[in-house]
Amino acid sequence: METGISYFGNRILNHLATDLEDISTHGCTFVVHSLSEEDMQIYGATMRDIVHTTQASGLQAWLEPLGVGGVFSGEAFSLYAARFPNHQQVFSTGARVPAICPNWPDFRDFMRMWVDAALETGTNVLLWNVPRFATPRQFPWYRGPSNAWACRCAACQYLYRQRFGEEIPTVYDSSVRLFRQEQMLEFLAEVTGYAASQGATNALCLLPFEEHRGDVPWRAAASLPGVHIFGTYPAWLNTNMTPEECFGQKTARVVELCRFLGKQSLIWVQGFAIPTGREKEVATAIEIIAANRIDNVVVKGYDGYKHVSSIASERPDVVWDTVGRVYRQARRGSLSKTR
Numbered sequence: 001m002e003t004g005i006s007y008f009g010n011r012i013l014n015h016l017a018t019d020l021e022d023i024s025t026h027g028c029t030f031v032v033h034s035l036s037e038e039d040m041q042i043y044g045a046t047m048r049d050i051v052h053t054t055q056a057s058g059l060q061a062w063l064e065p066l067g068v069g070g071v072f073s074g075e076a077f078s079l080y081a082a083r084f085p086n087h088q089q090v091f092s093t094g095a096r097v098p099a100i101c102p103n104w105p106d107f108r109d110f111m112r113m114w115v116d117a118a119l120e121t122g123t124n125v126l127l128w129n130v131p132r133f134a135t136p137r138q139f140p141w142y143r144g145p146s147n148a149w150a151c152r153c154a155a156c157q158y159l160y161r162q163r164f165g166e167e168i169p170t171v172y173d174s175s176v177r178l179f180r181q182e183q184m185l186e187f188l189a190e191v192t193g194y195a196a197s198q199g200a201t202n203a204l205c206l207l208p209f210e211e212h213r214g215d216v217p218w219r220a221a222a223s224l225p226g227v228h229i230f231g232t233y234p235a236w237l238n239t240n241m242t243p244e245e246c247f248g249q250k251t252a253r254v255v256e257l258c259r260f261l262g263k264q265s266l267i268w269v270q271g272f273a274i275p276t277g278r279e280k281e282v283a284t285a286i287e288i289i290a291a292n293r294i295d296n297v298v299v300k301g302y303d304g305y306k307h308v309s310s311i312a313s314e315r316p317d318v319v320w321d322t323v324g325r326v327y328r329q330a331r332r333g334s335l336s337k338t339r
């Protein structure tokens, strides 16, 4: 099992070198670096150095489009969404939100530029992390109805009428769900297909919904020819489930799907905002993932997110020590042998 950690917020190479030593001693084999819109615009050559420095230290360097367009998950804002308000997503209430609708062709062109920028760094893998239509929960300032959904922008209105021969409803129904699924799949097919044609390895991570509830059907998305690694992000702390229940169920579903399709598997584990006393649940999650023979596990993120005050773990050192202990055991193979 390859063992990863996500890392962002530092672009100073000598500090990175120190952190990479720390990351290696914690049993990691790869680092998921962010390539946000800010990174594309401000840190182009620096990002090449960051990827090269990571690889020179014996680790794989993956890149994720952190917060790009507001379509992908992550702690970064989108200048693109601010620059092109006419292409922003529109909630069912009519409210515009600062996230681009992936149905606009211009944004798909922009994502090709992101792929080009990512591959210029010499990265090993592109991680397409939790692409989704916007929800009210993403915007703390939003005061409208909590069941508002996206998207009813001009592009979606046009495409929905082309597909169904009628105006897109304001109430979420099965046709809206199908439309969103088809459009997100088409977007992912396009961006991962382009990246694969340029030689990239693509990893896709979707929310841990079942196929009949989620925005993107797992099997259809994992089947895309440009997707080589597929997985999910079981955020058990947001549920009433124990880590055993949550990771047991979701990991088993990812494993059976990836075996069926002949793809590599991936599971994210939350390593930020961990309350005091619950650090051992992170270890439990990684142990379950190892026992189920997942190919790639990645913890979000480095050092218990000590440097990210809004979502730092209460005892980040304990979280990071826990990750290191279990990762080293997983690398030795002692976890899977004991189960």
Ligand SMILES: [Zn+2]
Binding pocket: 088, 089, 090, 101, 102, 103, 151, 152, 153, 154, 155, 156, 157
């Ligand atoms: Zn739209």
